[in-house]
Amino acid sequence: MKTKHLSVLVLFVLLSLNLAGCWNSRELNELAIVSGIGIDRVMDTGKLRVTFQVVNPSATTTTQGASTNQSPISIYTVNDRTVFGALRRASKQATRQLFFAHAQLLVIGESLAEGGMKDVLDIFERSHELRLNTTVLVSRDTDAESILKVLLPQESVPSIGLGKKAENTSKVWGETPQVSVFETIKEITGGGGFTISGVRMLGNVEEGQKKASLEQTKAETSILISGQAVFNKGKLMNWIDGPEARGAQWILDKIYETNLNLDSGDQAKAIAVNVVFSKTKIKVEMRDGLPIFHIRINEEGNLNETQSAVNLSQNHEIRKLEAEMEKLTKKEVQEAFQAAQKAECDYFNLGNEFKRVNPAEWKKVEKDWNQIFAKGTLELQVHAFIRATGMRVTPLKAPE
Amino acid sequence: MKKEIIGPSQMFAMIVLFEMGTAIVIPIGLESGHAVWLSILMALPGGVLLYLIYNDLYRQFPNLIISGYTRKILGKYIGWPLSLLYIPVLMFNGSRNLREAGDLLISASYDRTPILIINSIMIIAVMYILNKGIEVFARTAEIYFWIMMIMGLVCNGVVIMAGLVDFKNLFPLHYKDWMDALTSAYPNIWIFPFGELVCFTTVLPYLKKSGISGKMGVTAIILSGFLLCFTHAIEISVLGMDIYSRAAFPIYTTITLVNVANFIQRLDALVILTLIIGVFFKMSIYCFAATVITADLFKVKDYRRLVVPVGVIVLFTSFISAENYISHLNEGKVFLKYFLPAICAVVPILLFLVHRIRKRFGLYR
Numbered sequence: 001m002k003t004k005h006l007s008v009l010v011l012f013v014l015l016s017l018n019l020a021g022c023w024n025s026r027e028l029n030e031l032a033i034v035s036g037i038g039i040d041r042v043m044d045t046g047k048l049r050v051t052f053q054v055v056n057p058s059a060t061t062t063t064q065g066a067s068t069n070q071s072p073i074s075i076y077t078v079n080d081r082t083v084f085g086a087l088r089r090a091s092k093q094a095t096r097q098l099f100f101a102h103a104q105l106l107v108i109g110e111s112l113a114e115g116g117m118k119d120v121l122d123i124f125e126r127s128h129e130l131r132l133n134t135t136v137l138v139s140r141d142t143d144a145e146s147i148l149k150v151l152l153p154q155e156s157v158p159s160i161g162l163g164k165k166a167e168n169t170s171k172v173w174g175e176t177p178q179v180s181v182f183e184t185i186k187e188i189t190g191g192g193g194f195t196i197s198g199v200r201m202l203g204n205v206e207e208g209q210k211k212a213s214l215e216q217t218k219a220e221t222s223i224l225i226s227g228q229a230v231f232n233k234g235k236l237m238n239w240i241d242g243p244e245a246r247g248a249q250w251i252l253d254k255i256y257e258t259n260l261n262l263d264s265g266d267q268a269k270a271i272a273v274n275v276v277f278s279k280t281k282i283k284v285e286m287r288d289g290l291p292i293f294h295i296r297i298n299e300e301g302n303l304n305e306t307q308s309a310v311n312l313s314q315n316h317e318i319r320k321l322e323a324e325m326e327k328l329t330k331k332e333v334q335e336a337f338q339a340a341q342k343a344e345c346d347y348f349n350l351g352n353e354f355k356r357v358n359p360a361e362w363k364k365v366e367k368d369w370n371q372i373f374a375k376g377t378l379e380l381q382v383h384a385f386i387r388a389t390g391m392r393v394t395p396l397k398a399p400e
Numbered sequence: 401m402k403k404e405i406i407g408p409s410q411m412f413a414m415i416v417l418f419e420m421g422t423a424i425v426i427p428i429g430l431e432s433g434h435a436v437w438l439s440i441l442m443a444l445p446g447g448v449l450l451y452l453i454y455n456d457l458y459r460q461f462p463n464l465i466i467s468g469y470t471r472k473i474l475g476k477y478i479g480w481p482l483s484l485l486y487i488p489v490l491m492f493n494g495s496r497n498l499r500e501a502g503d504l505l506i507s508a509s510y511d512r513t514p515i516l517i518i519n520s521i522m523i524i525a526v527m528y529i530l531n532k533g534i535e536v537f538a539r540t541a542e543i544y545f546w547i548m549m550i551m552g553l554v555c556n557g558v559v560i561m562a563g564l565v566d567f568k569n570l571f572p573l574h575y576k577d578w579m580d581a582l583t584s585a586y587p588n589i590w591i592f593p594f595g596e597l598v599c600f601t602t603v604l605p606y607l608k609k610s611g612i613s614g615k616m617g618v619t620a621i622i623l624s625g626f627l628l629c630f631t632h633a634i635e636i637s638v639l640g641m642d643i644y645s646r647a648a649f650p651i652y653t654t655i656t657l658v659n660v661a662n663f664i665q666r667l668d669a670l671v672i673l674t675l676i677i678g679v680f681f682k683m684s685i686y687c688f689a690a691t692v693i694t695a696d697l698f699k700v701k702d703y704r705r706l707v708v709p710v711g712v713i714v715l716f717t718s719f720i721s722a723e724n725y726i727s728h729l730n731e732g733k734v735f736l737k738y739f740l741p742a743i744c745a746v747v748p749i750l751l752f753l754v755h756r757i758r759k760r761f762g763l764y765r
Binding site for chain 2: 024125128132133185357360
């Protein structure tokens, strides 16, 4: 009896060893947390140059004041043919094993984007550590490495800051989208064109990577979200900016909030309306072998500022402004649409919409859809509503 | 049969957990494109019909398991070898479930742990519970049924809350989609997961009241069919057809995308838990069925004595059968096409018909 109890005890102890699950253990203090990844193509060798932005934990503590003089991040740059190869090769430089589950940002270098970026996305899908909801940005007029090197004010980890920048501007200004790796893969496999926000550097890297650059009120080097990179068949084709870019967002139904400066009777662009709701509906129809795109936009906004003397207590004045709003939206959408037609690239996903609704017809036009798209006509309908005028009804006036 | 008895709600829970098992985690019915959810619904009536056949056989022989009445209906000389065939098929399918769970765990987080360790920990739990008997197992199922339901609710809830669902990926359905859905529903989804209920022919004799087996089983199958349909529809609507079809475990990819207000995220643990619970029950029932049939055929008095040998065979089959996950999947295609339908559908239907004919013409002595 006694031996039986003893053997059971031994068995329990042995089993509990299994339950601790130490086989795959990785301790936090043996990991280097990667916050951002940048990928460029090295032109002469064809290899990838992968840049890792690694967080220095002691330098990013939330307590204010310079506790250490260490930079909050370190940069490792590695050349390899594959991304995974690069991240393992980085072990030669890093003191700890790189850990990717918290990567917030992927910067695609312009050089890589021009040659097609689909190959580097595979590891994001396949790996269990890399996340699909990492934000993607394309570096503009510079390489991904430099973008990741620059320190940002306010946010101690620049990758997190850039992710927030992309999100913020896409939500309140609406000129650029915030795109994740998941969405990028979806767009690439969907076959159509697509756009990704661009990121650009003002100033130079040498200054920007020094902590000293943050010791002044205006940082020496700054990084800003700028325009949209247009991809056709997975390759960077051109950049769109300003009204073209926002028009594209409108067609894609990605406007959350944006500002429209409207003309009023006496002054141009003097009334600011904040669009707070916008919904786009698309219908594609083929007539005589050419597509007709019915795009219907409903938008609602609040009047937030007026510098011109309009009598807002009058219904017809509001109507006029609404008409003005519709006109402006129409103009931007048409501009964006014409730009896409001129470039012969359907980055509004109109082709996929047609494919979804009418797969039989799509088969016939699939092969040269971009050319057919370029000849299509746009039937645009915009309905705008101004719902509120803020804390005052009529604007202030100085007696003459 | 013996003193062990199972209540109706326990039976219900066992059937639902069994159906959810692996079918909720791996992509099923890929031929049907974005209409997978439709083909699950199409396969559901067939699954119910098949269950009614098993149930009818059970009602005719309320004290016998499948190997028992196979011998009664087809005679000793055909029935015994035919019943013997059940054992390897059931054990192999059990081992496949084990392999899928092990592979998900390895590719999801335990990348350096050998599959032997992961699988053996799981099979030890199965052997333990079967050693305690089917009654204990059924009570466990009753508890885990609710855990599964709550986890399913949470998972689906957060995916919807995160605003990831895009119904454009599910509609519209064209004529071709309906045809594709039908061809993948029969026989593929009909057999996996619905036809696999053939295992329950060994569990049914333990029911407390035999009268409720039909109604309760059908309800459980319909519930699990709808749950499967709903979950796969959500997966496709989130991932889109392309990623869904390329993913090894679409539900895992779906849940990693969840991010509600930068606060609720990284819920992958829930998916892994779902899989482990589902596979545990599914595999246990497979092992149980194999054990009881062996005990019946070789006249072993207590089936519990066979639990360990069966478990060990299932464990080793699970990683010897295929050198990697790809060949495991390819094996599965062949297995699903030829072997499983024979055991799950052809033999029971044959038994059903032969029994009817013999009864009608008074051919039983």
